[in-house]
Amino acid sequence: MEEDILHNLEVIKTRIQKACEKTDRNPDEVKLLLATKTVSSERIKIALENGQILIAENKVQELKEKYNDLKGIPHENHFIGHLQTNKVKDILKYDVVCVQSLDRLELAEKLHQRLVAERKTTDVLIQVNASNEESKFGVHPNEAVELTRKVSEFRTLKVKGLMTIGLFSSETEKVRSCFKILKNLQLEIIRQNIPNVEMKELSMGMSGDLETAIEEGSTIVRVGTAVFGARVYPDSYYWDEGKG
Ligand SMILES: *Cc1c(COP(=O)(O)O)cnc(C)c1O
Secondary structure (H helix, E strand, O other): OHHHHHHHHHHHHHHHHHHHHHOOOOHHHOEEEEEOOOOOHHHHHHHHOOOOOEEEEOOHHHHHHHHHHHOOOOOEEEEOOOOOHHHHHHHHHOOEEEEEEEOOHHHHHHHHHHHHHHOOOEEEEEEEOOOOOOOOOOEOHHHHHHHHHHHOOOOOEEEEEEEEOOOOOOOHHHHHHHHHHHHHHHHHHHHHOOOOEEEEEEEOOOOOOHHHHHHOOOOEEEEOHHHHOOOOOOOHHHHOOOOO
16 A cells, blocks of 8 residues: 555656656746645555645545544645635635635625634635636636636635636547636736735646646646545546536
8 A cells, every 4th residue: 555655656656757857847846736635645645645745535524534534744724625604714725725626706795704713814726617617616817817807806805816627528629628718817917916816726637647837837746646546436426516
């Protein structure tokens, strides 16, 4: 088990490096974030004890279950799942430092209220539905700049960039066009020079499409399967919740 995870991490690092070489990027510009949904604390620990720092859950329940097990090991928790407003309090309790899935104003308002009460701030990424698929969360690309502008008005929320889940398709060029949409939105937001907004992070690319994402400017790749193996639950279990 340990060997598998360590081997898989090496394979991923090599993939990141090769993709960077192809486009003349510095591999230090691309952070590896481990998507740990359904992965046991024990397996996550192996990664954390071998140089990984960034991990992310999709569900508050899993964050909570693994919190005590991982508390003693240095790491950073991001949140990448659909966040219900009634769970906002919990993610702050479990030391989430960046909410990558901020996709609506109502959620920003609730986060802000809670952060004010706790005298805290948090990093956020605006989640964009760049593939325009019904089944995925995220603000429509046409509304992303507007949402960014509104979120920037909450002083407790530090906008650091954008996040997207690419189209699931074997056609690389279609997947690439999702990542291009995110890159173009980043450039547009930078051009508008919105106060309290830093647009340095582009969280895009997963086990199956990280090379394409890196070629298009990703700074955070979110990898689960390629490190920890296949999951029992289909991703729709995490992504469709509450939709319908
Ligand atoms: C599960 C998940 C990932 C990782 O997906 P893999 O294909 O297993 O690498 C990335 N981002 C989000 C939002 C996820 O839910």
